[in-house]
Each structure stands twice: as structure tokens, then as C-alpha cells.
Amino acid sequence: MAVNAQQIKELREITQAGMMDCKKALEATNGVIDDAIVWLRENGLAKAAKKSDRIAAEGVSLAKENDKNLVIIEVNSETDFVAQNEKFINLINQVADTILTSNAKSLEEALNTKTKSGETVKEVLINATATIGEKIELRRFSLIEKQSGYSTTLYNHSNKRVSVALKFKGELDSNDAYSVAMHVAAMSPQYINQDEIPTSFKEAEFSIIKAEAKDDEKLKSKPANILENILKGKLSKRLSEISLVDQQYVVDESFKVGDFLKSKHVEIIDMVRYEVGEGIEKVVSDFASEVAAQLGN
Template sequence: MAFTAADVKNLREMTGVGMMDCKKALTASDGDMDKAVEWLREKGMAASAKKAGRIAAEGMAYAAVIDGVGVVVEVNAETDFVGKNEKFVDFVKGVAATVAKEAPADLDALMECKYVGTDLTVTQQQQEMVLVIGENIKVRRFARFAENVSVPYVHAGGKIGVLVNLESDLPAEKVEEIGKDVAMQIAALNPRFWDKSQVGQDVLDEEKKIMMVQMENDPKMASKPEAVREKIVMGKLNKFYSENCLLQQEFVKDNSMSVEQYIASAAKAAGGKVTFKDAIRFEKGEGIEKKQENFAEEIASMVKG
């Protein structure tokens, strides 16, 4: 029975085993998915197949600079308790070190990389962690900056990981002070955009439309000439930028200036120039639908079993 690349992908998602081993299992099992899972379990590769279906929305977001390369990763587990486990934290740091060293193109490539300090792939090391810890563990995403000066910030023990990338002619330690302040701002306020230049026309049109409708529904505003309302809308758009764009936001530590102005003045005071280039913000579990456990039903099903 033939099998497709999609079958290999599905088997990998079911078992957490690497692509090549999944392909071998399907070849050995003539494309039969159940037999392939059995084959992997017999080989000791998929001892955690049942755990792979559990929702992992806890864990840790982590950012670091390793050998000059900025890295931010998110690794998920099922419970907040495991997110604080020393072995789990070490695994997350090892994933970050692997990203820094190997520069994988995407998540699939990362999972096939050799996990630092071992002969195992990241997938195999992840499987080892599942067996040791007893929960579903999943490397979810990563980003890296090899250029410029990267500044990492980890908030609340791994709830949020931020990596800020700055271009500068200043010594790294001076840039790091500025980067840390910017990273903390990103962690706290989670801006939609870094700069107003990134706000697309479609977003602006939608905002304008909402503002015009709001004014039409306000008797005081509705009676004003359209030219006046347009002017008011332009003023409100500036407020939109200051609320949604990092560089135009009020700087949290000193509300007399924007983040952009803070970067420029701090760089000038340090005797050089600093330019914000990019940033990444990972919040642990964001976008993952957490399963609402019904413990009464779970216990009832266990009793029946």
C-alpha cells in the first residue's frame, strides 16, 4: 500500500517521531498507519504516542543571545508546573542554543537538527523529555537575529519572551540598556506594529470608517461639516498610531516622550546612534485553544474503564 508525504506528516504529528523514522515505519508497514505506530512503539521511538494528542499550552517563552546570535523560542508543556521544572528549562535553553548554532530555515528543519551536546535530533531529545517528564512537550516556534545587537528579555519566568534587534555604533553594553527598556515596553503593551510606516492602507481605511460611523451616531458630531469631521479623524489617527505602534507609543518609563524619542535621546546621551530594526514577542500559549477539562467526566470514564 502506497503512502504520501501527508501520511508521513500525520504520523509525525501523532507520534512526535522524526520524519525519516516515520517514513521507515510506513515503508515497513506498507502504508498502514496503525501498523506504523505499532512499529515505532516496538522500536521504542513512540512510547509517548498517546501523550502527543494532549493539548500543550503551558511551558515557556525564552530569549537569549548565544555567541552573538539573538534567539527567542517557545516550547510548550501541558501544565504550568512542568514549565518551572529544571530539566524542562534546560531543554528549552538547549533548543535555543541549537537554533543559534544551526540556523534552521523553519521548524521542521530545527526538529531534524542535532540537539546541542548530543547525537540526538531535537525531535528525539523532545521525545526523551516526554518520557522523563510524563507530559506532552512540543517545540512550537523560534526566531533568530544574526545581525546587529540583539537584546533579550524574559518576563515572569517565561510567560513572555522578547528579542529586540538594534543597529548602533555604540558599545554593546550601552545598546543593551536601551534595548532592555524597549523590550520591557513590548512585553507590557504588546503593540500591533513597530512603526506607523507598517500600518497598511486597509487598516487605516477600516479605522477611518469606524470613526466616521461613530461621529454620525453622535448628534453633536453629526451636525459638523464633513471637512471638520475629516480633520477630527486625522487627529484620531495620530492617537491610533500612538496606541498601536511601538515607536510612536508613549514611553512607559517617561511619558513626556515617545519610544522613538527615548531611543534617540538615550543614544545621544551615550555618544552615538541607535536605530530600532526589528523585534519578536512570543507569549506562552497564545493562540492555542486550551481544552476545558471536565474532571467529573474524566473520573467517571476511568471508573467505567
């Protein structure tokens, strides 16, 4: 069936799909707009499925809040170029706003939460994958509840790749809370305090320190009991580097972060820091080899 330009224009405005895709959809559905929308979605799902095994290690992190909650999310794309796209940024905000007003406890629950448009977060991301042409996925999120007698804050770095959400027990001035969040963004603590650090991590670090000591001529000559204390001191130093309360406070180096919080009569009880792509193994491709392979060389 022949379709006219007005039908294609109408379908494009509704779906944001490409002109040729709209033309094919209308031809396949005898010009019925509603059927054409379904056709595009079904084909979009097929396109998205082909991209599901790609590695998405770029993207955006975002922390937002309303009067009840804080949310921090990471949504990944395959390239940094797409991550800077205005449509992608709008998508991130839509996902964040949806989860912010939900009670999602798991990634699965978050993905099945319905947006204002009636689609689930999962469907929105699948449609974005089909439209944008790259794998788009919600990697992780955290919801932090606001409570009376507690303080919260958030921080988003200007590069859109690092976000922080914090919760304190006690009332903390908003400027001080924000400064602590900036410290977390800059210094990348992995734990709030050393008690949170897993025993397995401590044992592994101590084994590394012992192995390093075997090659240190100065330490070899130390008595066993003194050497043990030196090695424990080295371990304590390493652990303090990844423990927030033990870090030197970058805003005021006369304090450690823990001492600063004590001076304000508050305690940090929840810390979430996301950095885009951390822990994802990226594929490094050899472009010249890929071209040669395609040419049969």
C-alpha cells in the same frame, strides 16, 4: 527472562525512564541494555504520538545569546506545572543552545538540528513528551544575527512567559537597549512603526471606528469633512498604541520611544516579542461534566 535490580538501575540511569518500563524493556529484549534502550525509545515514540493531538498552550519563552547570534524560542507544554519543572527548564535551554549555534531558517530546519548528544531537537522533544507525560513542542523561534555597527539586547521576564529580542542600527548603550526591551515586554507593541501595519488591519480598524461613531450622538451632528478628520484621528491613536516608536516610553515619559531612539542616534530594525500561549485557543473543560460522563450520568 528474569532481570535483576542492577540491570534495571543501569537502564534507568541511561534513559531516565520509569522502573517498570525499564523492567518491561529488559524482559522484552532478553536483558540486552542496548536493545532495551531502543525498545524504550520505540515505545516512547508511540506514547508521544498518542499525545500529538493535545493542545499545548502553557510553557516557557526564552531569549539567549552568544557572540554571533540572539535566539528567542517558545516551547509549549500542556500544563503550567510541567513548565516550572527543572527538567523542562533544562530542556528549554538545550533547545535554545542548539538553535543558537545553527543556521536554521524555518521551524522544520530547527527541529532537524542536532543537539550535542547527537539527537535532533525533534527527537529530544519526542523523548521529553514520553518521559514527562505531556505534549512538548517547539512552537516558534527567531534567530537574530549580531553585526558590527549594530546593537542587540534581550530580556526575559521573571515568570518565564515573556521574552524579547531587539536589534538596533547604531551603537546603543547596553542599559538603554535593555530598558527598551523591558518597555516592549510591558507594552506589547505589535509593530516597530505604523508603516509595518498591514493595510487590511488599518481598513478593518477604520470600519470599526466608523461603526462606533454611528452610535455617538455628539459625532452625528458633525459636518462630513470634520467627522472624517475626527475618525482618522481616532484611527491614528489606535495605530500608535500598537506601534513601538509611537508609544510613550515607560522608562521616561517625556519621550516617545521613537524620539528616545533618535536622541541616541539609533534605529530599531528588528523586534521579536514572545508571550507563551498567545494566539493559541485553549480548551476550557467542565470537570464536573467530564466526571458525570465517565460515570454514565
